[in-house]
Amino acid sequence: MASTVIGQPVPQVSALEKVQGRAVYAGDLAFPGMLHARVLRSPYAHARIRSVDVSAARALPGVKAVVTGADVPERRWGVAHKQQHVLAKGVVRFIGEEVAAVVATSESVANDAIDLINVDYEPLDALLNAGSAFDDDAPQVHAEGNLAHEIRIARGDVDAGFASADLIHEDVYSTQSQYPGYMEPMATVATVDGTGKLTVWTATQSVFLARQRLAEALDRPVSTIRVHQPAVGGGFGGKIVEERSSVIAAFLATVVDRPVRLGLSRLEDFQSGCFSVPTRIRLKMGMQNDGRIVAKEVDILAECGAYAGLAPEVMLVTAMRSDNMQRIENVRSRARLVYTHTMPRGAFRGFGGTQMLFALNSHLATMADKLGIDPVDLHRRNAIRTGDTSVHGWSIGSCGLPECLDQVTGAIGWSAKRERPETGGVLRRGIGMAAAMHVSGNRTMGNWDGSTVTLKVNEDGRAVILTAESDMGQGANTMLSQICAEELGIPLSHVTVLAPDTDTAPYALGSIASRVTVNAGHAMLKAAKQARDQILDAAAAKLGCDAADLSIVEGVVQSTVNDNLFAPLPEICRYHIFRHGGEGILVTATHDPRTVMMDKDHYGNIAPAYSFAAQAVEVEVDTETGQVQVVETWLSDDCGRAINPLAVHGQSNGAAVQAIGWALHEHLQFEDGRLMNGNLADYTMPTADALPRVNSSIVESNDPNGPLGAKGASETAILPGAPAIANAVYDAIGVRITDLPITPEKILAGLAALGEKNHASV
């Protein structure tokens, strides 16, 4: 019998409150006596703070506290690199870095007080360009130098591979930083109770990682801090552990001993990051005439801005993840991460994958052209398959990449469009495609990638789920509810997922690395099965039959052998409690996948499953204005199994549009290290009228390690968009853009260069 819950396009469990405007985000919270905080930011990319005079600000009526770097704990916080304080101490390293903060009775008083703080800066030379980081006279961002991290990976015999190649192609690609652009700017409310305990409501993707970082930054025990996740208005990686405002808000609450709200303005949200990591990638690849890849070498220069944050982990993904998408034996990567005096860059949806997949897919299209092979065939010929172990030791339990390629090329009419004659004229059309892979989970933190779910079944037979895996809009809570409802045989509306709370939920890593469906989904399945077993055991005792002959159907425990034996679920749940030795149904289950951490050579099967995607697009290029319009897009996501197709399509469509924004429209403009377009009018994210219909489809490869076959479905989909567009632009006008974004100016310059070249060759 087909499930009425699993695989159904059910609305998000939070949808009802969201359409009424009644979901509560951090900035919506208010408490009696709550104060308001504002932050003073550095106007210099690099400067020594000689002194800060806060006397006038402190004297302003309504101001409750003014703090500077001198007041914050000495202990530094960070991911691997412990580099930051709650507020800058002594030196500022980017324009926008937090120098002082004010707490006042209103935002407007706090703003006025900020204007009264007088900072004496000694401006210093700034390193604003990653390419200059290793110059002899380069300003040093940190005492240990400008190299934040370096990775070298080599497998097989790359030199022999190149020697055996019929075609070697080398090019340099560059990718720009993208702003996550979540619609909710960072917001936090923090308060201290009568016992001194600090409680924080903040827009985060992980309450436990947030608590860990607060403990470090505020230099106090983890258990003296409680973090709640309210509704979160999007994260896209930027709300993991790199934003800084929640740390400042929490510190301020400890200073004034009262509730404090700090909601960033959009400009501040831009100034404080966290943006994706910009890269310059040199890619060299060797192929045989049949298209088989025999060697690949990459050299990456990545920029993390002023502080390392998660950027080293991001760069590792850029350096090696896409190697696993193909059957390839000889690979060599060198990747260097450098500091600059600009805002910190780090985690962003796709986590380093977008950068390399732009280079790789652009490169493959170029080489396919040179070899006279259809790029789709080139992808197929090299694609890794189910059952393979990749060059870096990844065990591919399921791979729907060939099916993804079939779906998108079929939908867009790839063959017919490739064969159509060139039309000439002012508007030129072209098609392009790209393929991608991503992890579902990643064993990278302390050799645990597990997930724990606690399930309570109430005396009325309805369920409550406690988890700290988080939903920022992507649908995690709906997925958990669907699995729970299915296993317990109850309606979806009878399941509640409690908002993450570090004091009540079991430990969890949160929504990172596309790990929630594949790991928390499994934990949910286990917990629900345990609860179901308890219910059936109780029912068997009450009904006097064998538990193995019972099942739960639509809220009724029913014998499968005797129609007259049944009891409503609430009756059994009450019976479970109200008897000698009874108790409420409360189970906890953990799933830690059988994956391994990478060894020192970056080898090892880090994820329980791997997701794949492909995209085909058609663009129209206006050869007079340089404007590129995506006129058709088809994206196919191999998510293993779509527990909720509505949510998977939503992820795919949103990712496709975020990729269109990155490829064509979104570009941070800096002048002397200052962000010149830090607002939503000048940093132009696509609106509905800028887009065609966005199409997505699903491949169900049923991964053996996924809960009910499911894999992650939120990040793979952002990966193929930019190169698919670049390839389509090339197909349309013969101009190969290797540096993102693809602006009208670059299109016109490329056409002009092409014209000169053609003219010269006549």
Added chain:
Amino acid sequence: MRRKTLSITVNGEPVEADVPANRLLSEFIREDLALTGTKRGCETGVCGACSVLVDGKALKSCLCLAAQADGASITTIEGLGSRDDLHPLQESFMACGGLQCGYCTPGFLIAAADLLARNPRPSDDEIRQGLSGNLCRCTGYQGIVDAIREASEKMNGH
């Protein structure tokens, strides 16, 4: 005249209030009336998350003084429909995947209500044009466009 006495209707209820002249309509709605469904997304009139209906027409409440709304009838997201009597747009946004994180959702629903009031049977292109003042980063807009088309059909008796 640093302050202004307002006499307005909010979601059908009369409201009298005395506000500073420099109070934005968005601040008045969120902070004074505690109607926090109206969101603060950019404060520069771009993202549309703070859209409300003023005398039936969608405005960005961060580009409007509370004082300017004196005498007007305001509908915020809280007044569009109720839990037991949702507006067709609210129902279709739920059913069609017209929302994910939900932060932009109130503004889109208001913009959509304004669009359907002006143009009860918009084409997909007209729907997209009608949403040009609102930003969403989660859905890629497809679920939103689908939802508005579905609501339009339902409201026109299809």
Added chain:
Amino acid sequence: MRPFDFLEPSSLPEALSMLAEHGDACCIMAGGTALLLAMRQRMLAPETVVSLGKLDELRDIAFDPDAGLRIGALARHADVAGSSIVQAHCPALAGMAGGLANPQVRNQGTIGGNLCYADPATDPATFLLAAGAEVTIAGRGGERRLPLRAFLVDYFTTALESGEILTAIHLPPPGSRQMLYRRYLRTPAEHRPVVNIALSAVTDGGALSDVRLIVGAATPVPQALAQTEDFLAGKSVNAAIAAEAAALAGAEVEPLSDGRADAAFRRQIVRTATRRILLDAAGLDWKDNAA
């Protein structure tokens, strides 16, 4: 935003006397969309804001066969776009107003406020110049009427004197005049025009006369492309003429450079826009006619 006094006159004379009383320390607010942004960014910090919101008489839109269209300065963009009078007598104006900015701004922003703010990155001024518009300005001494060309002085600067209020915009009867308007965005995701262009001409048996070709958004104030207009006078547009006109337009336009686009890019768009609007006006397909 700094505190200010908020005044709401209920008649034009009252408004004018308030302006006289408060002088340069006050700002006039029409729809408020642009003014509030500037005040919030502290580019403007008036002591007093005089809101014209209650002056409903300034919202009227009327047509007279001899005098043409009269649009009250406080008509909102959506009012202009939706007005059956405008649609009947100047459909291109309705089209321009209906595509400006976004729906919420069209519901609030006014055509007069738009002209007085004189932000180059917007649409109405370009169109209205091509239409030969004039404006009426009320002051304490009475009304004065001047061509829109004289009203638009520079980047964010108009001929409006302290104490004056723009009350109406007048468009002469269109007669046999053909009007076209096009807006160019740098990318589909941008909403402010990088170039806009308006063409107004009498087409007499194919030959153009009384040509007005105005480009805006590319320049600090909309620029009449005088040499191109002269070149086009008396000519019937074909692909070669359009290409030649485009080259002339590109040569004579004096584009600005800013964070959104440099002058060279804007010049290229002006060339393109000129060629296309001329071919559109002639009913020819510009897609096949690359210069």
